[in-house]
Amino acid sequence: MPVGQNPFPAMPEILGIKLGTTNAGIKQTVRDDLLLIALAAGSTCAAVFTRNAFCAAPVHVAKANLAHQSRWLLVNSGNANAGTGQQGMTDALKTCADVAEVVGGQANQVLPFSTGVIGQPLPVAKITAALPVVVGQLDTGLWDKAARAIMTTDTFPKGVSKLITLDGHPITINGIAKGAGMIQPDMATMLAFIATDAKIAQPLLQSCLSVAVEQSFNRITVDGDTSTNDACVLMASGCASMPEIVAGSEHYLIFADAIMSVCKQLAELIIRDGEGATKLMRVVVEQAQSDAEAVRVGKTIAHSPLVKTAFFASDPNWGRILAAVGRAGIEDMILEDVQINLDDVCIVRNGGVASDYTEAAGQQVMKQEEITITIKLGRGQAKQEVLTCDFSYDYVKINAEYRT
Amino acid sequence: MPVGQNPFPAMPEILGIKLGTTNAGIKQTVRDDLLLIALAAGSTCAAVFTRNAFCAAPVHVAKANLAHQSRWLLVNSGNANAGTGQQGMTDALKTCADVAEVVGGQANQVLPFSTGVIGQPLPVAKITAALPVVVGQLDTGLWDKAARAIMTTDTFPKGVSKLITLDGHPITINGIAKGAGMIQPDMATMLAFIATDAKIAQPLLQSCLSVAVEQSFNRITVDGDTSTNDACVLMASGCASMPEIVAGSEHYLIFADAIMSVCKQLAELIIRDGEGATKLMRVVVEQAQSDAEAVRVGKTIAHSPLVKTAFFASDPNWGRILAAVGRAGIEDMILEDVQINLDDVCIVRNGGVASDYTEAAGQQVMKQEEITITIKLGRGQAKQEVLTCDFSYDYVKINAEYRT
CATH class of the missing domain: 3.10.20.340 (ArgJ beta chain, C-terminal domain)
Structure with missing residues (x-):
């Protein structure tokens, strides 16, 4: 039983950010367990990852690929692809190549994320088979389904949406997260994906995210254990009809404050759903x-x-x-x-x-x-x-x- | 249920070290909860204490009094005299003065130790009233009763005895301890008292104890919490019929090895009785x-x-x-x-x-x-x-x- 009532909020679409989900049969037989997020060309993407020295294969790949123009995020639940040695790296890279082939992009533009049981081989064939389905589903209106697809032992889907206005231009920020401690998913625990239609360069986006994570996700603890797979991604499609947000501007301060707020709310939802939590x-x-x-x-x-x-x-x-x-x-x-x-x-x-x-x-x-x-x-x-x-x-x- | 069978061993007397116990009614109404250890004149005494910044009143007093010629150790279970402010210090000093009055010694030759509930005033009057009884009990053969008197939620009394021979001279080492995590006693957890009839100067005894504690009591954990009252004392009466053990000698190496062994065995007994432990x-x-x-x-x-x-x-x-x-x-x-x-x-x-x-x-x-x-x-x-x-x-x- 989580702490408090935590209904999933209405989450508006974000131009330039599409989501698709399906059940790939990774561990679940019914619930969706595969999520693809597609970013419009010209989007920027920032991320922070677990500090665990033994991070999972997808974390290694995502870290490396972040240097390229990220266009797709592939997230599976039910298997962490951690503690899987060289085969795990091969598998993570293979799923990126598969996404690239289906969508017609570059493999290094795909960021892979996995959460679930560790030490078991990633069922790559199932993911490969499911990818065309997921790509066919891609739509801007599926935040609720996306939040559910990344759940492991979470008892409720976690989403936060925030609308800010900069000089009369509306900017939307959506965030989803999964957590629950390190239980059923073992230690492949926290994932958070935050998207906005604001236009902002990658270095500034990264700085904005790093500051926000330090004050939010890095300030929560269920049991003191740090997952091998933790990751938080901030994506900006740049599709909003307004000028780029630049460093030092008042717009940046408002935007950064909103990102901080979304991160803090998502972090709190993770604690509310902490394993066995009553308070x-x-x-x-x-x-x-x-x-x-x-x-x-x-x-x-x-x-x-x-x-x-x-x-x-x-x-x-x-x-x-x-x-x-x-x-x-x-x-x-x-x-x-x-x-x-x-x-x-x-x-x-x-x-x-x-x-x-x-x-x-x-x-x-x-x-x-x-x-x-x-x-x-x-x-x-x-x-x-x-x-x-x-x-x-x-x-x-x-x-x-x-x-x- | 503790891990394994842990019968209390036969513990021979140690010349120059007497023990007395009674029920002072501190928290228990039946079981003994007060222990006095009396050291022969000329004994040396070393101790290590908790590193918790908020150590209990008796820890402050014992640390200070250790600089004098320690002759008596007063230990109560059922009340930690921790988080008790200035009154706690006054109370701890009062029990030392009371011991000194009954036995005819100096108050600063008494080391006080408390374990049990924190944040409640020490019932000094009960201890004062019980002191003449305890003094009347003083005897070299009461190690079993002493081990029981310091228990809080421990499920069995913990003792270790070791006999070594130096150039044909037998030396006895007895140790008792209480632990169990930080449960019923809350955080006033581990106490260990080790005594020997060897003759050894205080600085060398302190060095011997510090090394042994680092490799034994500082290598165990039940829940990662550090008590406000933890203490370990090593007493040497010097009553054995043999020359003083000096630094760098082969005798010292054998003695230090035996102390290490006793500390490690006592530490293991504490873990075997860890709260809720099954393994x-x-x-x-x-x-x-x-x-x-x-x-x-x-x-x-x-x-x-x-x-x-x-x-x-x-x-x-x-x-x-x-x-x-x-x-x-x-x-x-x-x-x-x-x-x-x-x-x-x-x-x-x-x-x-x-x-x-x-x-x-x-x-x-x-x-x-x-x-x-x-x-x-x-x-x-x-x-x-x-x-x-x-x-x-x-x-x-x-x-x-x-x-x-």
């Missing part, structure tokens, strides 16, 4: 000496199984939060300067439980489905936020029963 | 460029909830191990050079599943209660080992239901 926790670290310090403290709390199980149990066990702050590896932290709030309730002050704190007030907050934990370190001005979910029986169940 | 996993990292690199990879694997739930399910899900190695933050690691074994079964080679691996062979190993995961990085000569346990429903249950 969404925002860990806000304030008064840190630097952003890096704030993030470090926030992630230490967000990764702590002790903190996460306490939230699952709606237990305002502040000692676990305090201990996590203490072991974050920040030198010369002064316990007496630290303040911890659960929403508006101050729970720790002056090195111990706050004198005005009551267990009833703490439990009232803990019963909620969404909780903000605010840590004030009393060391500086930096503030950062990390999103996570709680740790339930279902987390163990989902991860233990995988493959059985 | 013991030895993560051996070989062919690393440095010890630090080997430990880093080992701990990343040992901390991964995905790896730990897979072992709970007896699922040889090597992709999760591989992904953990990949995100350990080691630069320029080459996937094709990495080999992963489960006991004798090679499961990953040349960047993918080993050609001779069979799922049946993998599952055969996974069914065992104790499993060695060997990772060969193919980068160097360093080798290190980390011990951990699996991650079960009971882990969530124990931690979620705490305080309810």
